[in-house]
Amino acid sequence: MKGSKMTIAQEVKSLLTKLEVNEAAYTGGTMPSFSPVTGEKIADIATHSSDDTAKTIEKADAAFRQWRLVPAPKRGELVRLFGEELRARKSELGRLVSIEAGKIPSEGLGEVQEMIDICDFAVGLSRQLYGLTIATERPGHRMMETWHPLGVVGVISAFNFPVAVWSWNTALALVCGNAVVWKPSEKTPLTALACQAIFDRAVARFGDVPAGLAQTLMGDRTIGEALVDHPKVALVSATGSTRMGREVGPRLAKRFARSILELGGNNAGIVCPSADLDMALRAIAFGAMGTAGQRCTTLRRLFVHESVYDTLVPRLKKAYESVTVGSPLDTAALVGPLIDKVAFDNMQKSLHEAAEHGGKVTGGARVDTGHAEAYYVRPALVEMPKQDGPVLEETFAPILYVMKYSDFDQAIADHNAVGAGLSSSIFTLNLQEAERFLSPDGSDCGIANVNIGTSGAEIGGAFGGEKETGGGRESGSDAWKAYMRRATNTVNYSSALPLAQGVSFDI
Ligand code: UN1
Secondary structure, three states: OOOOOOOHHHHHHHHHHHOOOOHHHOOOOOEEEEOOOOOOEEEEEOOOOHHHHHHHHHHHHHHHHHHOOOOHHHHHHHHHHHHHHHHHOHHHHHHHHHHHHOOOHHHHHHHHHHHHHHHHHHHHHOOOOOOOEEOOOOOOEEEEEEEEEOOEEEEEOOOOOOOHHHHHHHHHHHHOOOEEEEEOOOOOHHHHHHHHHHHHHHHHHHOOOOOOOEEEOOOOHHHHHHHHHOOOEEEEEEEOOHHHHHHHHHHHHHOOOEEEEEOOOOEEEEEOOOOOHHHHHHHHHHHHHHHHHOOOOOEEEEEEEHHHHHHHHHHHHHHHHHOOEOOOOOOOOOEOOOOOHHHHHHHHHHHHHHHHOOOEEEOOOEEOOOOOOOOEEOOEEEEOOOOOHHHHOOOOOOEEEEEEEOOHHHHHHHHHOOOEEOEEEEEOOOHHHHHHHHOOOOOOOOEEEEOOOOOOOOOOOEEOOEEOOOOOOEEOOOHHHHHEEEEEEEEEOOOOOOOHHHOOOOO
16 A cells, blocks of 8 residues: 555655645644554644734734635635645545544545535535525615625634544635634644645635635644634634533633534434334444544434344444454554544543443453554444433544333433434434434434434535534535624615604604
């Protein structure tokens, strides 16, 4: 396989050179970066000071003031060029995602594809930032709404989708006339540097782009805090834990800034008596074990009807026992590493607690790959007597809690009885069950699927969830509206001045 003769550090260097990332940004800095594939250090990232952060935001604000005057379809042209640059560098960037986030090749490339898709979507959108025309009660008047650019958009992203989530936000923010300042995860800085370099190529091709339209800041949480607290940042789109959201949300609300929060998920599936079990098996396997259980959309809880439990669960266990775990770089494994030791420890803690609550654990042990600092695990399937203890919380690791149900209403109630509300699935060929799941008293999540797993959403739909997931929506549908401000305009083209609601005020 490509690059197998090089060390990871050498391959990183070669990829970053191809991607035209300035060497000074990743050598000799003070923030180390590691690959979860082997646990080795792959870079020393140069970080930004709080003074740099303030200057970056000021620069972004100045860029916004110019960019908002560029016609939206022209702004779309920049995003179109960015999409072209991404297409040309898909294999390099996808490989870097595999090295830095530990994703298997098709998922590393898939993430870059998600970036390309959102660019295409945003280009089309740049000619469709529609407002409504609204009937007015006054003669000789016209009422309409206009969508205007908002300001500087701060993006705080997580390690597990190190490039796609930034691009969802950035592609929309740019066509909407905003500037972007990005604080990537400290666990995945190299892919961020690569994205910035690819974006800068699009800027160079476009020509007349105000300096600082999209910038990246490297460092710890103090940078995120600066974005959250800076009066010139109009919107912060933050992806991460619910704990992080509980800090970020109120701080933004305090200064009446906007937020898009995409926080934890504790996603569940229901397998009904009529389900196509072959299909369900595949969907569950990908949803629960894919990306080593490190998607916000990962399937974490499964309710299986008692009539199919003894058919499905043994088959699932077999899949768990046979799935290949190993390096995403030089094996064909389907499950790569956990991001770090903390993730491994959290997984073991949850498995221990699950056993204490009566769970029967299959899998979960560490897999030795000869690298002391790399954390590979067998995905774990835990049969639980009921939904309790760690099942109620998100553990960012491949643990699937399986529970038996007999009553459909109770299964829906249990499905909804957790804090998070991101994604959900039902497997059934029964129309009543499927529609009930999608109805007002069905799944309470932002994403509800039928005969599809919980993860792997397309960019065309709005992405996000309810309750402790934070309520934000990114990506497709009308998520763009969060990146603009709406003005309601009423125009009087008559020569009288009728007041609304029949009020008279004759002076
Ligand atoms: C995330 O895990 O933060 O739906 C995003 C999915 C991907 C995005 C996940 N398209 O699984």
